[in-house]
Amino acid sequence: MWRTVWRSIDRFSLQHFKYVINELRKIKVVDQHNRELVIDLLQTIVEIVTYGDRQDPFIFECFMEYQVLAEFVRILKISGNSKIEAPLLQYLSIMIQNMGSEHAIYYCLSNDYINTIIAHQYDFDGGDLAPYYVSFLRAVSGKINRDTLCLLVRVNRDVVTSFPLYTEILKFAQHGEKMIQTAVHALTLNIFNVSDDMVYQFVTSPPASQYFSDLVYSLREKCLRLDVLVQATDETCTKQRRKEILLESDEIVDDLYYFKDILSVGEPRLSKVVTQDLLNLLVFPILIPLLQLRQSNGFYVSAVTTLYIVSYLLVVVGGKNIVNAVAGVILYPYMTPRRDAAKEEITNSSSDTHFFLNLLRDMEIMEIVGSESQKDENINGNHICGNDDVRLERNGILMYVFSDNHSLLLASLLLLLILAESKDLDYTSDSMIGLSDIQDPMNYGTSASLGVNDNVFVRVMPQVFYALLKVLASQPPLCALIQWHTGWFMQKLLNFQVMTLGEQHLHLFNTSYQQSCERLQKELDGCWFDCILDTMKDEWENCETALKEPLKSKSPSFALELAVCKQSTDGNTNSSDTAWEIMVDVVKVFILHLQLKALISKGELLEKPLLDSADSGTSNSLDIASASFGSEVYLGSGIPCRIAFSNAGIRDIYMIPAARGLSGKVILAEKHPFRSQRGVVIAIAPLAGLRMQLISTTLHLKQPTIDEDHPTWLHLWIREFDPRSKARKSRGCNSHVSNSAVDGRWTLGFPSAKGCEIARLLILEETYKQRSFIKSLLAPLLQKNDPGNLCNEQAGRKL
Numbered sequence: 176m177w178r179t180v181w182r183s184i185d186r187f188s189l190q191h192f193k194y195v196i197n198e199l200r201k202i203k204v205v206d207q208h209n210r211e212l213v214i215d216l217l218q219t220i221v222e223i224v225t226y227g228d229r230q231d232p233f234i235f236e237c238f239m240e241y242q243v244l245a246e247f248v249r250i251l252k253i254s255g256n257s258k259i260e261a262p263l264l265q266y267l268s269i270m271i272q273n274m275g276s277e278h279a280i281y282y283c284l285s286n287d288y289i290n291t292i293i294a295h296q297y298d299f300d301g302g303d304l305a306p307y308y309v310s311f312l313r314a315v316s317g318k319i320n321r322d323t324l325c326l327l328v329r330v331n332r333d334v335v336t337s338f339p340l341y342t343e344i345l346k347f348a349q350h351g352e353k354m355i356q357t358a359v360h361a362l363t364l365n366i367f368n369v370s371d372d373m374v375y376q377f378v379t380s381p382p383a384s385q386y387f388s389d390l391v392y393s394l395r396e397k398c399l400r401l402d403v404l405v406q407a408t409d410e411t412c413t414k415q416r417r418k419e420i421l422l423e424s425d426e427i428v429d430d431l432y433y434f435k436d437i438l439s440v441g442e443p444r445l446s447k448v449v450t451q452d453l454l455n456l457l458v459f460p461i462l463i464p465l466l467q468l469r470q471s472n473g474f475y476v477s478a479v480t481t482l483y484i485v486s487y488l489l490v491v492v493g494g495k496n497i498v499n500a501v502a503g504v505i506l507y508p509y510m511t512p513r514r515d516a517a518k519e520e521i522t523n524s525s526s527d528t529h530f531f532l533n534l535l536r537d538m539e540i541m542e543i544v545g546s547e548s549q550k551d552e553n554i555n556g557n558h559i560c561g562n563d564d565v566r567l568e569r570n571g572i573l574m575y576v577f578s579d580n581h582s583l584l585l586a587s588l589l590l591l592l593i594l595a596e597s598k599d600l601d602y603t604s605d606s607m608i609g610l611s612d613i614q615d616p617m618n619y620g621t622s623a624s625l626g627v628n629d630n631v632f633v634r635v636m637p638q639v640f641y642a643l644l645k646v647l648a649s650q651p652p653l654c655a656l657i658q659w660h661t662g663w664f665m666q667k668l669l670n671f672q673v674m675t676l677g678e679q680h681l682h683l684f685n686t687s688y689q690q691s692c693e694r695l696q697k698e699l700d701g702c703w704f705d706c707i708l709d710t711m712k713d714e715w716e717n718c719e720t721a722l723k724e725p726l727k728s729k730s731p732s733f734a735l736e737l738a739v740c741k742q743s744t745d746g747n748t749n750s751s752d753t754a755w756e757i758m759v760d761v762v763k764v765f766i767l768h769l770q771l772k773a774l775i776s777k778g779e780l781l782e783k784p785l786l787d788s789a790d791s792g793t794s795n796s797l798d799i800a801s802a803s804f805g806s807e808v809y810l811g812s813g814i815p816c817r818i819a820f821s822n823a824g825i826r827d828i829y830m831i832p833a834a835r836g837l838s839g840k841v842i843l844a845e846k847h848p849f850r851s852q853r854g855v856v857i858a859i860a861p862l863a864g865l866r867m868q869l870i871s872t873t874l875h876l877k878q879p880t881i882d883e884d885h886p887t888w889l890h891l892w893i894r895e896f897d898p899r900s901k902a903r904k905s906r907g908c909n910s911h912v913s914n915s916a917v918d919g920r921w922t923l924g925f926p927s928a929k930g931c932e933i934a935r936l937l938i939l940e941e942t943y944k945q946r947s948f949i950k951s952l953l954a955p956l957l958q959k960n961d962p963g964n965l966c967n968e969q970a971g972r973k974l
Contacts, residue, residue, distance in 0.1 A: 189233050192223045196241050205250060205257040213250065214262045221266040225273045235279055244288040251295055260297055264307040267292070268314040280318045284326040289315060293339040305347065309358045312344050316365040324369050328377075335377035341366055345386050349393060360433050367440045379444045387449050391456040394430045395474060397423060398461070398484055402476040405738050420735055427484065431491040438494055450496045458485065458497070462504045466571060478575060479738045482586035486731035489593045498599040505572040505590070576639055581646045581653065585660055586734035588639065592667065596726055640668050641680055648687035652694070655760035657737055659721055662767040663729070666722045669774045676775065684775065691768040692957050694761045699953075702751055702894055703758040704946055705839060705863040707953070710762045715783045718766045722780065751864060751918050752896040769956065784956065802856050808844055810854045814934045816889075817924040818843065829854055830923055830934060832941040834862060839945035841865065841891065841938065843921075860921070862942045864894025879935045886928035889935055893919035 185191060199216045202209065220243060227234025251263060274280050283289065293312065299305045319327065319340075329337040344362050347355050363386075366374065377383055401423040407416060434453065438446050460474045461481045476484070485501055575587035594600060646653065646661045698707060773781045802808045813829030820826065831842040839862030844854030865879055882888035895918050925931040 186219070187223055187226045187231070187234075189231065189237060192220075192227070192234055192237055193241075195219050195223070196237075196243060196246070199246055199250070202250065203253070205254040205259050207257060210257045210259060213257075213259060217247070217250070217263055217266050221270045224270055228274050228276055228279050235276075239282055242286075244283065244286070248288055248291050251292060258302075260295075261302075261304050261307045264292075264304075264311040268307070268311045271311075271314045271318060274318070281323060281326070284315070284318070284323050290327060290329075290339050293343055305350070306352070306355060309344070309347055309355050312340060313358045313362050315340060316344075316362040319365060319369055321369055321371060324366075324371050324374060328374065330373065333373060335373045338374070338377055338383075341374075341378065342383065345383075348386060348389060360436075364436055364440075367437060367442070367445060370442075375442055375444050379448045384448055387452045388456060390430070390434075391452045394427065395457060395460075397427050397430070398457075398476055398480065399474075401427060401735075402480040405480050405735055406477055417736075417739055420739065421732075424483075424732055424735060428487060428491065431487055435492045438492065446494075450494065453488070453492070453497065454500050458488065458500060459504065461485070462501070466505060466574075479580075479582045479586055479734055482575070482583070482590055483731050483734045486586070486590050486593055486734070489590070489597065490727075490731060493597065493599060495599040495601065498594065498597050499601050501590075502594050502600055505594075573635065576635075577642055581649075581657055581661070582734055582737040584642055584646065585657075585664060585737060586731070588643075588664055589729065589731060589734070592726055636668060637675075637677065637680070640665065640676070641683065643668070644680060644683040644687065648683055648690065650690070652690065652764070655763045656733075658764050659718075659767060660733055660737065662771055663722060663724065665771055666774060667726070669771075669778075681775070684771070688768045688772060691761075691765045695765045695953075695957065698758045698761050699946060699950055701758060702754050702864045704949060705837065705861060706755075706898070707758065707762060708837065708949060710759055711766065712783070714759070714763050715766055718763065718770060719780060722767075722770055750896065751894045755896060755898050765956075802840065802842055802859065804856055804859060806856050807847065807850075807853045808842060808856055810844065810846065810852055813842075813844065813854065814930065814937070815926070816930075816934070818921065819924075826857075828857065832862065832934075832938045834941040834945035834948075836948055837945070839863060839941060858921075860891065860893045860919075862938070862945055864918075865891050865938060865942065879938050881928075881931055881935060882922075885924075887925045887931050889923045889925065889931050891921040891923065891938075893921060895919050 195216055199213070199220065202213055202216075205213050223234060224238050224243070227238070247263060247267065250259065254260060254263075271280075271283060274283065293315075297304055297308060299308070315327075327338065327340050328335045341363070344359055348359050350356060350359070366378070378386075401420065404416060404420045404423060434449060437449050440446075461476055462485065464475055465478055465481045489498060489501060572587050572591060575583045576591070578584050578587070643661050643665050647658055647665070652658070695707075698704060703710075770780050773779060808831065810829050810831070812833065813831040815827070816830050817825055817827055826845065828843045828845055831844060833840060833842070841860045841862060842856055843858040844856050847853040847855055880890045882890060923931075923934070925934060
């Protein structure tokens with residue numbers, strides 16, 4: 176008897192399964208008293224069914240015979256306020272996700288049980304039910320195909336009248352939680368990818384088709400929020416502002432990729448309604464006011480945000496209709512000479528393009544183009560130049576290409592390059608952008624030129640290049656990020672080989688190049704001159720990579736970075752970490768100029784220079800150069816003095832300044848107790864940091880200073896910032912991340928004022944030796960640029 180009572184129960188047996196089902200059937204109402212029991216029964220049923228689907232077919236036969244799904248529906252209806260919905264939906268999701276046999280999936284989706292559960296009136300307010308419900312819907316969508324989709328729709332005369340799975344998930348399309356938004360996108364794509372004609376007709380017809388319009392309106396709201404951040408004038412939270420811009424732009428890009436996924440389904444009706452909503456509700460409303468074609472109808476974002484959005488739209492979504500619509504709007508002045516012929520040719524060649532022209536006509540763009548034809552036909556290369564007093568009006572995208580705003584210039588130029596490289600662009604006449612057979616000689620990933628010989632952009636390209644040169648030669652110099660992007664565009668234009676640079680171009684470049692050299696020369700007097708060579712070696716490869724970056728990998732988000740890029744150093748201009756950032760930027764820009772100079776004169780990038788850094792010196796200097804904390808050094812050149820450390824009191828030491836090649840140090844050593852000519856290193860500081868150049872409203876130099884009140888005291892400013900540690904912390908980040916390190920200071924006491932002065936002069940002498948050695952290594956790169964020689968090198972070469 177006792178053996179029977181204590182005999183273990185086989186939880187996955189058919190007998191136990193029937194027992195659990197019967198226990199569930201006994202439940203007449205679900206309340207707080209039996210809630211836990213019901214949850215245990217539901218969990219047990221799902222576990223046994225999942226097991227039986229793979230191991231025991233009799234279990235699933237019992238599942239169908241007892242109509243267990245009907246019991247789930249019944250429990251849901253009698254649950255009241257017991258909050259049983261969340262665990263019930265969770266267990267159903269687990270069961271459906273783990274079903275492997277087609278027979279089991281087909282049964283579960285039939286008999287309308289799933290639709291009943293989907294359409295049940297849930298209370299989503301103030302609880303965590305929504306994630307469970309959405310996960311359940313997503314689990315169901317993961318099992319649909321052409322054979323099972325029909326089980327979830329209600330049809331009348333070959334027309335879908337109800338599709339609860341789709342209509343209910345759309346109610347969460349604007350939910351604030353990212354996980355739920357992702358589930359909505361995944362579920363809808365699962366449905367779109369099932370090729371069912373009736374379902375396509377349902378989702379592309381009102382009211383279901385309103386979903387796509389709502390998506391675009393949501394995207395518009397995100398664009399407006401992004402523009403508010405971009406146009407913010409508060410400079411006190413620059414880093415936080417950049418972070419917010421990044422997060423907001425990421426959401427916009429996610430939405431664009433979702434649109435791309437929808438269009439990639441390849442269903443014409445689906446593509447048409449999505450494309451039409453994107454063009455009518457987003458592209459035209461932001462482009463037309465931008466180009467002064469018509470007043471904004473309540474939706475206006477700044478030019479730089481507009482160019483960013485449209486560029487990303489072309490890069491991510493693309494497609495013939497969208498690419499040609501954007502091209503038609505921003506290039507409308509250059510459509511007019513052959514407008515009628517182009518319309519006839521394009522309409523005959525592609526039904527998709529015919530759809531695009533209808534959209535243009537609906538937006539009255541073609542009529543506007545006609546009214547502007549006389550003005551625009553007078554535009555040619557002679558009327559567009561690089562002078563500051565030129566003001567282009569109603570001239571399409573070129574009015575931003577020639578803008579004094581560097582962000583607009585670069586962002587609009589990127590948009591033109593994207594269009595030029597697009598394979599979806601139908602406009603190939605010489606009055607449009609066009610694609611030519613000119614190859615990129617450096618094979619940097621751009622296969623298409625900006626146009627053919629009679630193309631308007633070929634005619635104005637010298638002026639575009641001149642505008643870029645003005646950005647590069649700006650005074651005061653713009654931040655390194657702006658100059659790097661400017662250099663990238665210049666390199667792209669140089670590789671197109673459709674223009675010859677004139678004297679004005681070369682003179683402006685020479686001016687910019689000399690300014691870069693002068694800024695590097697100033698850094699040789701700064702507190703990081705000893706790191707310039709290493710920085711140059713590190714940044715050379717970065718510069719090459721940046722210049723070689725193909726157009727397809729150029730993120731349009733750089734336009735937003737430029738819009739908020741400031742020379743600000745967060746008000747902390749007196750620390751070595753700020754000086755380090757300035758030095759690195761100066762080196763970057765100098766390398767950029769070297770590479771551009773090589774492209775202009777030789778048509779190819781420079782190889783990394785082999786800078787001879789061989790050291791020379793005596794064995795004693797070698798001893799000093801390799802010194803580290805706790806090591807022994809020779810005291811022959813040391814000057815006796817005293818120093819007070821807060822944790823060790825006053826100590827008698829020797830100060831040893833020594834420069835050998837690239838290395839320069841000030842060493843503090845205590846005399847060895849047993850070896851008279853040797854000392855133990857207790858502190859080391861770089862020579863370079865002792866003479867620190869500070870960037871502020873006035874130029875001021877800190878250098879070894881004798882105290883005015885105590886002529887035997889020598890003050891040394893010590894560079895505390897460690898750039899290697901900063902590099903580890905900010906790896907992968909584009910912007911500077913300052914550690915706000917506080918520099919140290921040593922005060923050394925000497926036996927006499929004369930000894931103090933000798934020590935100061937010796938430090939300056941050793942620093943001069945180290946700086947001179949580094950200058951000699953950089954001399955070949957800092958040679959004066961002869962404008963005449965550069966003209967001669969470039970003469971006859973078509974760029």
